Amino acid sequence: MSFITFAPSQQKYPKTDSTIYPAMNLPKYKITIENVSSYYGTVQALKDINMNILPLSVTAFIGPSGCGKSTLLRNINRMNDYIPDFRLEGSIKFDGVDIYSKFIEVENLRKQIGMVFQKPNPFPKSIFENVAFGLRIQGIKDKSYIEHQVEKSLKQTFLWDEVKDNLSKIGTALSGGQQQRLCIARALAVEPEVVLMDEPTSALDPIATAKIEELVIELKRQYTIVIVTHNMQQAARISDQTAFFYMGSLIEMDATSKIFTNPSEKLTENYISGHFG
């Protein structure tokens, strides 16, 4: 695995041993989740979760509605910070650094851990401005750099050929599948290392879904991807590891092939074979 992709992000964090000797102390896992419990007020959404997420791979979170998979996903880039009464115990480490530490600037964290949502949510602005927004808010003024990044991101999401002639068209006027790919391009434009996807295809038709899946497999060559999905075939098709959640607990996490053929837990087997959920 290339170490070069890890090094730049570390500069924004307080110095740890791994920034001095990156090649020696680099953590094996991109994201480490240790004893995480989280609460909305008095309701416990996650119970003592432990898991490791491998770099440059696709990790799928599956489980019935309300099992906590989306909550955990949103904890990884601290999107739950704005929810009143939200509380988290335990630690989540990104490249070995605790993201809930007071030294972390949450805006910097989110530049490195991007997110794609359930419903396509492009801004009511032009296609170009949608993709450029993440760069503009960083104060980047270099026009040619922004144009380059927009083109690159739209090409990465196979959207460039479809929209290159009318980049000034409003983003919300695209079809649902195109909107979702625009949202992925928008997330990629700021060059994150991890992309979190919260049921990105649940609002799309099968053809648009297939395109997104293809895209996810393509993207894992450069990004670490964590995807929440209700569609178990989808998890089986595109992920390398699968984590099964039930009632706020992580029941089982393993290589996707193992989870779908020979799970260790009875509960996982029942869920996958469609007995509940």
Place this chain on the structure above:
Amino acid sequence: MNNQKKNRLIDKAFSVWGFTSSLLGLIALAIFIGDILNTGLSRLSWEFITSLPSRFPNRAGIYTALLGSAWILVLTTLIAFPIGVMAGIYLEEFQKKSRFANLMEINLSNLAGVPSIIYGLLGLELFVRAYHLGPSIVAGSLTLALLILPIIIVTTREALRAVPQSIKDASYSLGATKLQTIWYHCLPISIGGIFTGVILAISRAVGEAAPLIVVGALAYVPFAPKSPFDSFSVLPIQIFNWISRPQSGFTVNAAAGIIVLLLLTFVMNGLAIYLRYKWQKKVKL
């Protein structure tokens, strides 16, 4: 009669009732406007608009009152708009849940219901006497600004609340700060609603007479106000003054004055509708 027929009849009766109710308001307004136009239109002329007040009805005009209203309109907007919108943004986006916050919310909604004359008394004590501003345009504008602040705050908050959470999420997930999210997304989306609320609030302020009478606006101002510290009159007070006089000539003047005031508020409401339409079209979600 079976149940379905009965339900259908109730349906019909309800819609007829609703239609009559909506028509009633419209008819009342039409009769009122017709009557006013009938009485006052013949008196309306350029001369009427540019003449100073006089004790002779056919020489009297609304020049000073109109200028006073214009001053009040501009100053009240300048004072109330930034304060109201900032307060609305703060309360909607930044305020954390607390007992103090709850208290503030209750107070705000109560303030919106306080009779305007009470604001007049507050203005008299605070601005006219304590701050020694006298019965001036500034004192009047400050009083009216207080009066419409709750309305502006409430409409600003409602407009911001209508911004979809998904848009805010998208912005935050790209590393935007709260202020960047509000500035680049929430405000552009809600600005039509905010402007609409502000314009409606100001058009209400322009029509107010009671608080300004208490503050000390005059009915007879023989000169045009030149600075915010001059004494002043406004259209509603001028109209009120004319109506309370015995000569029939002044009744005609009052009607003509009402036409001008109505025109002013209609134009402002029209502007509000136009803005709402224009911005809603732009942001289709």
